[in-house]
Amino acid sequence: MSDLVLGIFGLLAIIVLILLVIASHKNNGAKLGVGLGLVLLFGGDAFAGVNLTLPGFVNQGGFFKIVIKEDGKVRSEFYAVDFAGGAYRTFLEEGGKHVVFVPVGVAEKIGRIEIAVRKEDGALLAREHIEVKLVDFPKSKKNFQRMPYTKAQLARLKKEQESLKNIYFTEFALIFFGTDLIFRQPLDGEAPRISSEFGAIRKVKVGKDPKIYTVRHYGIDYPVPEGTPVFAAENGMVRFAGNLLGAGNTVIIDHGHGLFSVYEHLSNITVFSGDFARAGAVIAYSGKTGNATGPNLHFGVKLHNVWVDPKYFFARPAELGRSTGGAR
Ligand SMILES: [Zn+2]
Incomplete structure (x- = not known):
């Protein structure tokens, strides 16, 4: 087990030098309250100029991809997507598109589930829904x-x-x-x-x-x-x-x-x-x-x-x- 620990530390030391380590979604979760507060303040106004692409549904035990494109000069460095109690951070793809792959647990509740997209400062940018479909697992x-x-x-x-x-x-x-x-x-x-x-x-x-x-x-x-x-x-x-x-x-x-x-x-x-x-x-x-x-x-x-x-x-x-x- 000590080999494993040493291996991880060695790997981390190298990688931290060349790239950012994204904080675990636990840390992002703390911003949820801020995001919800802003819904009340800004209502629908905050949603203009945002292009959100996502599938209409997803299966339990599956995952879905969200692509976020925001118009205008000032864009967020990254976006956070809230779904079913988790917060997921986007990464940048070619052409200025932000992408995130969101997992759906095997026991996720079925039906229309809300998705909130927030900027890096926690401000709510858009709200959408996705339908989670029941899977009859063997x-x-x-x-x-x-x-x-x-x-x-x-x-x-x-x-x-x-x-x-x-x-x-x-x-x-x-x-x-x-x-x-x-x-x-x-x-x-x-x-x-x-x-x-x-x-x-x-x-x-x-x-x-x-x-x-x-x-x-x-x-x-x-x-x-x-x-x-x-x-x-x-x-x-x-x-x-x-x-x-x-x-x-x-x-x-x-x-x-x-x-x-x-x-x-x-x-x-x-x-x-x-x-x-x-x-x-x-x-x-x-x-x-x-x-x-x-x-x-x-x-x-x-x-x-x-x-x-x-x-x-x-x-x-x-x-x-x-x-x-x-x-x-
Ligand atoms: Zn097995």
């Missing part, structure tokens, strides 16, 4: 069984969770992914076979405890034989390459803007924390380490600290929603 028929964690394992779990928080809460302003945000599959082939979908609800029994726990599956499982090459889904910085209690041998790649891809239950890992991985490069070989029921690759995607369905990154399916065009 329910696993079989029960999963695991041994209860020992005291030592629980202590290890706590330590690991702290280290992972440090990784996921650091958002680099640098963007390693293409703005179309299309990943390649982490395995060979266009559509590798899937054994467990993202969002699946599983029943888990722990040791002799008669209670049945329900646990979400926050990734896609690909049943592949041990030793199958695993590829980086997109360009990015390796932020973790090591062993985790339940996940086994794991690689976490940081693609910038709070977007991470995660590869679990690996056998051999061929990259180190701090390495830059190109999309399609071999980063590891699949295995069955950790709480794997058999050999498989578990592939997860985290966006601004929310697990989202990796399938939305492999293509741009119609179900991601259609554009409503500019608002106001």
